[in-house]
Amino acid sequence: MSARAQVRAWRPGLNGVVEVLHAYFPSHAYPSHTHDAWTVLLVDEGVVRYDLDHREHDQSRTQVSLLPPNVPHDGRSVRPEGFRKRVLYLEPDRLGTDLTGAAVDQPELLDPVLRRRIEQLHGVLAVGQEPLEAESRLTLIEERLRQYLRRQTPPARLKDPGVASDLRDLLDARLPTGVSLDEASKLVHAHPAHLVRAFSREYGMPPHRYLTGRRVDLARRYLLEGRPAAEVATLAGFYDQAHLTRHFRRMLGVTPSAFAKP
Template sequence: MFHARIIGYRYPTHWHDTWTVLIVDAGAIRYDLDSRHHGAAVETVSILPPGVAHNGYPSERFGRFRKRNLYLNSDFLPDELVGPAVDVSTFQDRQLRTAIGQLHDRLRAPEGLDVEARLALIAERFQQHLRHRAPVAREPEPFIASQLRAYLDAHITGKAALHDAARVLDRSVPHLVRSFTQRYHISPYAYIVGARIDMARKLLLQGQPVASVAVEVGFHDQAHFTRHFRRHVSIPPARYARSGLVLD
């Protein structure tokens, strides 16, 4: 991701090998994308396809802009959507813009499963715009939600990836997320974090050190574990462990 405040500067013509998702927080930007003239301002969302030359400069009205960019792998969207993204690059979609802003906040302390789910839902929304289709979501499936829960339970302390579950269950990631959330009233990411914290509580009360518990239940470091534990339990794990130990 890239955040910038631009005043009186013109980007030269260039291109990226990634999809670029752009939101503007102040001012407005103009850009030429493969000879098509486009613009973006607050409340809009823009997407620039990979391999297409473009420039960028503040609009004449404001003379400046503040923006946030996401650079996403070339497989973020299908190749056939490059042309439509050149023709229509900017959209008025408050829900999509909010989702992208929340993803930027999440990426300051990234959580794999959560980021994966958010990106999949954002990609789905862009596809609807670029294919000129009204949002039509498949009805959530309780049985698929149960199967996803079984997958998550089998990966509580390991690496859980929604795209792996989607391949096994023959469903899209957004559909899995919607089915699971409706069935259990919690996201897959929140479910797996809660299960890890529950497991950690038991290990801490058995006297295991905080650092080893953090790794054993699937967090990548002690600080990461402590942040989540405190959010769920209200106190740090070391204090929780001391409060429950019975000494001979």
């Protein structure tokens, strides 16, 4: 019998951290998606391979990966036994959007001190009884991440994505209700075909896939608040619970109920 995925996810009472995820995936492969948060990733077992902004990266347990908000990435195991990981999702303003380019160009950090500090923070958050210690450890982690990113910041990455950025802002504002391509083209003042091509070129996925991924992201937040899956499906913009479950399982490898299970 093949091993089953194991997931523990929760929202800690720590300002700046929107989600903590501990997971083991024996076979799941993440499709391309984005988050509205900084992703601080540790791999504890196995090796993870992922594409970030069309470039391939590998991560083992000696590294820390820092994936910036709103940049598409996927993920899969290099080895047949799968991988085990721990993730912190940080609010986007904790590190600054001006540092996105540096993280895209060099997301892997070979920094034993940083990794040890992140492991310590995970231990504190898993118990959930020492808020001052958690705040202190997060502050040191963020300081070290910002120092690293500022050393790496390439000026050429700072650019205006134009209509693609406008459409992303519109999709983010309309997550539950959605928006038709015709309406979006009128609001953004661009031909629908040009809008799709520009968005896909800038973010590595078509607008509909981005919207679905962001809705799954929103569903995660509601599930961690303790809301039932049927209610979450409506709040996050899915047709029904089955629709939510299909996309949630495709994205995360587990059902909504398994994801939010205590």
